[in-house]
Amino acid sequence: MxxxxxxxxxxxxxxxxxxxxxxxxxxxxxxxxxxxxxxxxxxxxxxxxxxxxxxxxxxxxxxxxxxxxxxxxxxxxxxxxxxxxxxxxxxxxxxxxxxxxxxxxxxxxxxxxxxxxxxxxxxxxxxxxxxxxxxxxxxxxxxxxxxxxxxxxxxxxxxxxxxxxxxxxxxxxxxxxxxxxxxxxxxxxxxxxxxxxxxxxxxxxxxxxxxxxxxxxxxxxxxxxxxxxxxxxxxxxxxxxxxxxxxxVRLDGMIARRRQLRDHYAKLFAPAPGVELIGAEDAGSNCWLTCVRVDSDRSGWRATELAAHLAARNIETRPVWKPMHRQPVYAGAESVLTGAADALFTDGLALPSGSALNEGQIGRVLGAIDEFLTARAGAPTA
Incomplete structure (x- = not known):
C-alpha cells in the first residue's frame, strides 16, 4: 500500500x-x-x-x-x-x-x-x-x-x-x-x-x-x-x-510551493459546479491550508464523499475547524451566530497543502481528485 x-x-x-x-x-x-x-x-x-x-x-x-x-x-x-x-x-x-x-x-x-x-x-x-x-x-x-x-x-x-x-x-x-x-x-x-x-x-x-x-x-x-x-x-x-x-530562511520558498499547489487545485476544481476554494481571492495569503467548500445541491456530491475517496487512497484531508459553539467544552457559551461557520464545517474540506510534498505526491493527490470528479460530475480528465 x-x-x-x-x-x-x-x-x-x-x-x-x-x-x-x-x-x-x-x-x-x-x-x-x-x-x-x-x-x-x-x-x-x-x-x-x-x-x-x-x-x-x-x-x-x-x-x-x-x-x-x-x-x-x-x-x-x-x-x-x-x-x-x-x-x-x-x-x-x-x-x-x-x-x-x-x-x-x-x-x-x-x-x-x-x-x-x-x-x-x-x-x-x-x-x-x-x-x-x-x-x-x-x-x-x-x-x-x-x-x-x-x-x-x-x-x-x-x-x-x-x-x-x-x-x-x-x-x-x-x-x-x-x-x-x-x-x-x-x-x-x-x-x-x-x-x-x-x-x-x-x-x-x-x-x-x-x-x-x-x-x-x-x-x-x-x-x-x-x-x-x-x-x-x-x-x-x-x-x-x-x-x-x-x-x-526558507519561508518564502515554502510559501511559493504552497501557492503553486493551491493554483493546481484551483485549475482542477474550476470546471466542477458548486465547488470553490475558501479565500482563494486573497493574494496576500501564505496558503497554509487550501480548503474547498462544496455546495452539494449544485455539485451532486458532498465534501465527506471526497474525503472518503481520498482516505481510501491514503491521502489525508480534514474538515475545517469545528465551531467553538459546537464544542462540548464550550456548550452554553454566549455566541452571535449566522450559521456561516456551521455551513463551512459541514461543507468544507482541507486538502493536502504541505510544501514538503514532492511532484509524485502532488500528482497522486491531483489524480485521485480528478478520478473522483470525473466519476461524480463528469469533469474532463486532466
Whole structure:
C-alpha cells in the first residue's frame, strides 16, 4: 500500500540539520542562547514590529498576549467561533470568558459587522470587553481595514491570533502586526516549524518585557530565586530556535510551493459546479491550508464523499475547524451566530497543502481528485 500523504507535514532538510547541530555543539541547549535571541530579532524584522518573544507554543503566546493587554477574571473576550480551540482556551486561562462570533462565509474570518454589533451591546449592558481576538484563518488575514476602526472606537485592544499566517499580509502589511500584540504558532503542521513553539510580536516593548518575565517563571533579577508574580515555564529552547532560524530562511520558498499547489487545485476544481476554494481571492495569503467548500445541491456530491475517496487512497484531508459553539467544552457559551461557520464545517474540506510534498505526491493527490470528479460530475480528465 502506498505511503500516507499528510495534510501539512513539516518541511525540514539539510539546512535545518546544520543549524540545529551547530546550536547543539555550541552548548546552548536550554531556553536561553544566541539562536533564541537571533530568532526573535529575525521574526520581528520579518513582521515589521519593534520586538518579539519566543515561547513554547502558540497557545502560550496567546495566553501571555491576553495577560499583557490586561484581560482577567470577569472580562469578556470576543473570539471567532471558527477557530482551533487554543484561541478560546487561552481566554479561559486568564479567568475571562469567550463570546463567540460567526464568520464571513467567503473567507472563514471573523464577521466584522457582527463584532461591531456585539461590542455595542456588551458595553450597553455594562460588560468589560478585555480584547477582540481575530484569527487569520488558513493563512488569510482578517479584514483589519474594517476591524481595527471598530475596535478603536470601542476602546478594545486587538490581540491578533496569526498562528496560521506567518508570511501573509493584508493591504501590504504583514500578518501579526495589526493588533496591540500578535501571536504565531510554529507547531509541526504550520507554515514553518520549530517542532513546537510560538512567538509574540509587538511594537510595545514594555508589554513584551512583561511577557518575557512571565514566560520565565516570573523570576526576579536577584542572585537567589525570588518571585513576586505567578509565572509560567513558557520559553522556547535555543535548539528549537535554531530550527526556526533555518525555517525562516526558507519561508518564502515554502510559501511559493504552497501557492503553486493551491493554483493546481484551483485549475482542477474550476470546471466542477458548486465547488470553490475558501479565500482563494486573497493574494496576500501564505496558503497554509487550501480548503474547498462544496455546495452539494449544485455539485451532486458532498465534501465527506471526497474525503472518503481520498482516505481510501491514503491521502489525508480534514474538515475545517469545528465551531467553538459546537464544542462540548464550550456548550452554553454566549455566541452571535449566522450559521456561516456551521455551513463551512459541514461543507468544507482541507486538502493536502504541505510544501514538503514532492511532484509524485502532488500528482497522486491531483489524480485521485480528478478520478473522483470525473466519476461524480463528469469533469474532463486532466
Amino acid at each position: 502506498s505511503r500516507t500523504i499528510y495534510l501539512s507535514p513539516p518541511d525540514v532538510g539539510p539546512l535545518e540539520e546544520s543549524y540545529v547541530l551547530a546550536a547543539l555543539r555550541s552548548g546552548w541547549v536550554a531556553p536561553v542562547g544566541p539562536d533564541l535571541d537571533a530568532f526573535e530579532r529575525d521574526v520581528a524584522e520579518r513582521v515589521g514590529t519593534r520586538g518579539a518573544v519566543a515561547v513554547s507554543s502558540g497557545t502560550a503566546a496567546l495566553h501571555l498576549a491576553l495577560l499583557g493587554v490586561g484581560v482577567g477574571p470577569g472580562d469578556v473576550v470576543v473570539v471567532p467561533t471558527l477557530t482551533f480551540v487554543a484561541t478560546a482556551n487561552a481566554v479561559r486561562y486568564t479567568g475571562a470568558r469567550p463570546v463567540f462570533v460567526d464568520c464571513d462565509p467567503r473567507t472563514g474570518n471573523l464577521d466584522v459587522d457582527l463584532v461591531a454589533q456585539l461590542l455595542r451591546r456588551l458595553r450597553a449592558h455594562g460588560h468589560r470587553v478585555g480584547a477582540v481576538v481575530p484569527v487569520d484563518m488558513f493563512g488569510s488575514c482578517a479584514d483589519y481595514a474594517a476591524l481595527l476602526p471598530v475596535c478603536a472606537e470601542a476602546e478594545v485592544p486587538v490581540v491578533e491570533d496569526a498562528a496560521e499566517a506567518l508570511g501573509s499580509s493584508h493591504g501590504g502589511r504583514p500578518a501579526g502586526s495589526f493588533g496591540r500584540i500578535g501571536a504565531f504558532s510554529f507547531n509541526g503542521n504550520k507554515i514553518m516549524t520549530t517542532s513546537g513553539g510560538g512567538m509574540l510580536v509587538s511594537d510595545d516593548l514594555t508589554l513584551l518585557a512583561r511577557a518575557r518575565h512571565l514566560a520565565t517563571q516570573a523570576r526576579e533579577p536577584t542572585p537567589h530565586y525570588e518571585h513576586r508574580d505567578v509565572g509560567y515555564n513558557y520559553r522556547l529552547s535555543n535548539l528549537l530556535a535554531a530550527l526556526g532560524r533555518a525555517q525562516l
